[in-house]
Amino acid sequence: MKPKIYIDGKEGTTGLQIYERLGGRDDIELLLIDEDKRKDIEERRKFLNAADIAFLCLPDAAAREAVSLIENDTTRVIDASTAHRTDPDWDYGFAELSKAHREAIKNSKRVANPGCHASGFISSVYPLVANGIIAEDTALTCASLTGYSGGGKKMIAEYQDENRDPRHDSERIYGLNLHHKHLPEMGYICGLTQAPVFVPIVGDFYKGMATTVMIPGVDAHLVHGTLAKHYEGQQLVTVAPFGGEEPMIYANTLAGHDSLKLIVCGHEEQTIVTALFDNLGKGASGAAVQNMNIMLGLDETTGLNL
Incomplete structure (x- = not known):
């Protein structure tokens, strides 16, 4: 019997991308709720409890509500919201760590x-923390450039509006209060005792991402060797040759892919590590499908584009 999969919130950007990756597969059965009932709690309850695996592509409060609607011990959940990422009762879905x-x-x-x-x-x-290369209290700085699809339907419409603000032609720095919603997750998962200074940036391109961490006082070659060894043999996370494959980094290089590549640059006293990936791929929907594959005992790359 094929495993039954339900996407709660299929109409959102992440949900649609998950559906795209699953829609053509014949090794699973997708449960599809009627469009006019997708917000009906009782109908959602029925689908959530009928699923072997349910994806939650919802705002945080709605994701918590969805979990409360599950009344059996068999439905397994992959939550794409921020609601449970620092909850010790939930497993963090980054298999390569x-x-x-x-x-x-x-x-x-x-x-x-x-x-x-x-x-x-x-x-x-x-x-780097797990291998003792940097201490848990290291003061880290991070800048992350993303395509505008990361902001969901509202931001996509804003950027694709023919009468849009002309300033959208340039990059937009946001999260200026330095309390971005991903910060708790960053510190919790890495075991940091000091929150990094984190600046997110939106660019005028649909998807793609370049997240750069700046590390003071550490030899870049040591960092590169550590990361290369850590991810050796992984299919969806790789490490580029030291310094990268060209003398610049383009944030949309891996748009349309579900993999992530780390690029280490620097010298004996300063290091930057840039993670290149698709914000809708390894940054969201691709990662969710990878987790589903692992949970079902399938090759983790099934249905994904490396």
Whole structure:
């Protein structure tokens, strides 16, 4: 019998991207709610309880509500919201961080899918803390440039409006209060005792992401070697040759892909690590499908574009 999959919130950007990756597969059965009942609580309850795996592509409060509607011990959940990413009762859905993370996802009933900016930061920082290359109290700085699809339907419409604000032609720095919603996740998962200074930036391109962490006082070659060893053999996270493959980095290089590439640059006293990926791929929907594949015991790349 094919596993039954339900996407609660299929109409949003993340949900639609998950549907695109699953719609043509014949190894699963997609449960599709009637359009006019997608906000009906009782109808959602029925679909959530009928699913073997349910994706939650919802605002935080609605995601918590969806979990409360599940009344059985069999429905497994992958939550794409921020609601459960620092909840110790949920498993963090980034399999490449460690064997323990991968095993937890495989057996989990509740998986919190990582945030996009957080994926770039954590992929760079977690192995360095875990291997003692940087201390837990290191003062880190991070700037993350993303395509505008990361802002959801409202921002997409704003950028694609033919009468849009001409300033959208340039990059837009936001989150100026330095309390971005991904910060708790970054610190919690990496085991940091000091929150990084984090600045998110939106660019005038649909999708793609370049998250750069700046690390003072550490040899860049040591960082590169550590990351290369940590991710050796992984299919969806790779490390580029030291300094990258060209003398510049374009944020949309991996748009349309579900993989992530780390680029380490610098010298003996200063290092930057840039995570290149698609904010809708390894930064959201691609990661969610990867987690589903692992939970079902399938090759993790099934239905994904490396």
